[in-house]
Amino acid sequence: MKRIGVLTSGGDAPGMNAAVRAVVRKAIYHEIEVMGIYNGYQGLIDGKIVQLDLGSVGDIIQRGGTKLYSARCPEFLTEEGQQKAIAQMKKHGIEGLVVIGGDGSYRGAMALTSKGLPSIGVPGTIDNDIPGTDYTIGFDTALNTVIEAIDKIRDTATSHERTFIIEVMGRDAGDLALWAGLAGGAETIVIPEVQFNLEDILLRLRSGHERGKKHSIIIVSEGVMSANEFSKILKEHIDIEIRVSVLGHIQRGGTPTARDRVLASLFGARAVEMLMEGRGGLAIGMRNHQVVEYSMTEAFQGKRKADLSMYKLSKELSI
Structure with a gap:
């Protein structure tokens, strides 16, 4: 393989740039040219493709x-x-593709692989909702951003003796809320994976107030x-x-944490190695602190499960 492409798709996540950098530099180290595709799959269709060198990243x-x-x-769903995308890849001599994004991005990568253009998926989303990997690029940074916000809001909640409800992202996955709630000492965490019990929440608020607790x-x-x-x-x-x-x-947004930079570097470099091996239709992940690879179909057909032992612990620690 002499030339590969790299694109980012879906919602942005801190650490995506680190992954792009790893793809470009790992490939150049092995004398492979890298074409940067701007604006995701739309840019691939429109031909927004530029060769990247060491200085580009x-x-x-x-x-x-x-x-x-x-x-x-x-x-691109059609x-x-x-x-059109395949025609652009052939026009620019792109023999393989690294796609950095979420499960929707993986679907596109799988479609290209099935048409003879091997593609590798790198998980980049703050939601941490991709099956097959313990962590996604961007999750750790977003988590720390949320925790910092919780700490600041708690100062105000304490000063004014109020209850604050903080809404966090995550789409249909509760990892960001769960991890942030446990790390931030939240009294109540509401996530999609567990049906919330309104009476239990009200009981917690009332019992806390009765023992002199003025904020939550x-x-x-x-x-x-x-x-x-x-x-x-x-309020009802x-x-x-x-x-x-x-x-x-x-x-x-924000500067990616060291963890996200390392994760992105490991994933990006491994994606290049897999393309060099002539493989496609695979996603990269982290399981038990080891980089792993698995079929992309597992990523968009399965469902990421939250660690409900953390949810149980959060309730025990917030009495």
Whole structure:
């Protein structure tokens, strides 16, 4: 293999740039040319393809977001769109592709592989919701961003003796809320994987108030409902002062942590090795602190399971 391509797709995640850097430098080390595809699959269809050299990825390992940009591309879901993408890859001499993104991005990579253009999936999403890997690129950074916000909000909650409901991202996965809630000492965590018990939450709030506790932190994953909706439900049953904080897209940005930089470097380099071996249709992950590879179909057909022992522990520690 003499020339490969790399693109980022889906929501941006801190560490994507580190993964791009690893792909480019690992490939060049092995005398393979790398074509950077801008704006994801849409850029692949439109031919926004530029050759990357060592300098192209200099000073990006510490930057959040993605140098290659990202965009949604409904056209790529069609046979016509995929044929346009394949034509662009052939035009630019791209023999293999590294796709950095989530399960939706993997579907596109699998489609290209099935049409004879081997593609490798690298997990990049703050949601940590891709089956087959314990961690995704960006999760650790987003988690630390959320924890920092919780710590600051708790200062205000304490000062004004209020209950704060903090809404975090995660789509249909509760990992970000669960990990942040446990690390941030939240009194209540609401995640999609567990049906919340309203009476139990109300009992916790009331018992805390009776023993002199004047403030509480409730973490709600966006996959359950919005923090504003949850606030309305609580206010119908309990007379306490509640404030809502929606963290939004600050969770996606920022300088990637050391963990995310290392994870991205390991994943990006391994993706190049797999293409050099002539393999495609595979995803890379981390299991038990070891880099692993598995079929991409496992990633978009399965479902990531939250660690419910952490959820149980959070309830025990927040009495």
